[in-house]
Amino acid sequence: MTDFSNILENVPNFRRYITVDELHQRNADLVNEHPDKVELIDLGRSTNGEVIDCLKIGDGKYNALIHGFPNCEEPFGGNLLDYFAEALVLDDDFRESMDYTWYLVKCSDPDGARLNEGFHTGPHTPINFTLNYYRTPNALTAESCFPYRFGPLDLNEPVPETKALMRILDRVPMSFISSLHMMKWGGITYEVPEPCEPIYPGLWSVAKQFNVFPRKRLGTTYAPGIQYAAYLSPARGWVQQWNAGNRNIEPIKGCYIYEYAQMVNPNAFMMIPECCIWYDPRMWDDTPLDATLGESILYAKEREDEVNNYMLRIWNEALPYLKTGSPFKVMMDEWMEPIINKYTNVTNPPFSFNKRVQEKQATMAEKIGVEGRDDLYRMFYLGGLIRTFEAELEAGGSEKLDGLCVEVMGKLQEYDNYLHDNYTVTAHPIRNLVGMSLGSILYSAEYAKSKQKAVVKGYQL
Template sequence: MIDPMLAAELDSVPGHDRFATVDEITAALSRLAASHPGTASLRRVGSSTLGEPIWCLTVGDGPRHALVGALPHPNEPIGGLTAIHLATRLCADASLRRATGCTWHIVGCLDPDGTRLNEGWFAGPFTKAHYGRHFYRPAGDEQVEWTFPFAYKRAYFDRVMPETLALMRLIDTTRPAFMTTLHNSEMGGAYFYISRPVPELHAVLRALPGRYGVPLHAGDPEHPSVRSLDEAVFLTPRMEDLYDYIEALGHDPADQIGGGASDSYAARYGTLSLTAELPYWRDPAAGDRSPVQTARGELLQAQAEELRETFTVLDTALTAVAGDLTARSPFIRASRFFLPLVAEAAALAEQRAQEAEARRPATTAERQSCRETVHSSRLRFGGMLLRALEGELAIGNGTPAIRAHTGALRETYAAWCAEAEAGTPDETIPIRDLVAIQYGSVLAGAAHA
């Protein structure tokens, strides 16, 4: 399913032993613009919330436009290297530019502020514990990808961030035939989102991970409302569908729905949007559809209980120190946003455990997916809350409550890390392989747009 031209491009990806920082991405794109003045140009398209420039490299002069945005979520750095490699190959190879038929607009980092808060783990060691201790994910209304204007039923969002505004302007000025914002997951298998069915593209996407021994995701989708188009290929979820799903369960969607996403905004121009979600760690269980001896409902119930316990531990600590906090910390804003979502996820898992479909035997992949959902919540959100509390201590705000809950959370977090890393494969997927899969998906998506 991978044609010879695409295979040759995949083989062009160099080895990497670390992810690129914001400064390294900017420097790489600047060098390309300087060394290929007739082919590429670099321009500032916006600013971050803290005032850092957001740069876009435009390459080629094809009749169609393709828009690539890396690091819309700052804990997902594969895209920074993918953007650099894509830009490098397009600048160097006129035949590749002609073959794509596109003028390419490549933003190397959409969220420089948040990315800098993740750079502590970009050079490794690539363990789950080290990742979690240096992890940062912005609160929902501070994420580039989820702060596009949105209005539906009782939901309304118009607090567009400067970073999102930069991407909106690019979409409006280029009206791209193809767009990808470069994301990645953490664990499990590889999977893809596309904004409309393209069966020929599905086949290429499914074949790419296997070339590098990365399993296709066979566990639960990110949300039960997500529609499957093919094995490990999903229809990009619309916020309207998520709203309706939550409402049908009897919950209040207004508590969970924020802004829209880039693909929904670009849909007005007929844009084909693609997202490749790739894990950092290889786990064969992620693609194993064989049945286990446990009913799916039992797994969901156990997941609900562990998520609720996670919420209780973190919410207790955050509530206890709330009156003592002095720093305007993005880690605190993120904690206050994500912790209620952990409780909502527990309630949803418990509700799904009672459905008729949950009586069947679970698969190995579903069992692993349930476990990893719990581990991810603990390591991500526990790590961010610890960073917030340690930040207070670092500026001299060591009140008794902050000192006590920092110490207690450190102990609990160490146990969570040990549990997450015990008994499961922890083989780090080579960064080159991840970049190659993502690079291949970008070229394939543009070819089928």
């Protein structure tokens, strides 16, 4: 096992998230300073024509691809990969001991990331996040649009951002992959496709080192903070639903990056360190309460239904006046579709909880985690409405939208007030998220080696 304690101890004390322009510049600087150790690969252009670049570092017999901003409102991956790239270059012993060739894409969705940069530089509050919120629709997301042909599915419409990642994946069989996702409320959930017991102690250790708690998330968990991620295989999930006779299934544009990588190397392993932006200190408290999990689940469902009904009313009033195809309008179209059509979700399937789970005594951590999530997330949906209306108004849209925008802003302020009245909203230090996630990636990359059979080195892009 490689000793990477020095790498983790030297994680910088980041004060903010790094912007897209800064990431491009940092890549160029690193290559100029260390041309013998780093290769800068142009993977192509984004939808809006921006360069998507990749750092290739190391010459090991195992290959790893890690990309940041898999969802463009999830910014910590840029910081992690920026630090990790420099650490790899400066520590020859560490780089050689890991025996990997690293493909690091700091930002796989630069167009979307730019639309969130009002949050990246601060303040890091829920209201500022909401007012700068944009999430690329799943049908246009880099890691969700890979070609896939099986059974009734024949999908081959990769978006430019997906084609950029394909330039690596089509040529290099990956031993390990990670997409640097973030949730918004809680601690850490290590998302994996299968049980991987040998690395559980390492994953727990780095979480403890950086003061991040295993997230008390309801669902299919293998161990505390380690969860089976159904969203790693949406195309397979779609086919399973079809074979079961379901015809009201979420439309998908392709398979997930993990499914695609396995076509080249069936032994590829993926781990996503799904950390969170905010938490409430009570999430550390496992004291049992005089309440059941079912009560918290019902609370969350009621909050979701409430905001969905509110959004549906506002959306129906606004639709006749939405004339421009802004990215925010496209985002909201996808958001509203399942509320209207109520199809089976396969890209992020919801959990169902049996009677035993519903009747279980809740802990303080579980109650705050379950209920607080929906009290927070409902704000983001309103942020999407506001940005959609603002974009239309900037293009000379109807005064009707101005009135709706004011109404939604009032509802958003009501939600924000409620959040702060009922929770102690605390931002995780970025250093903690980066250090914990990087440590988990290194443990997982070491584990991935044990899953490989014959390995070939020396791929040239």
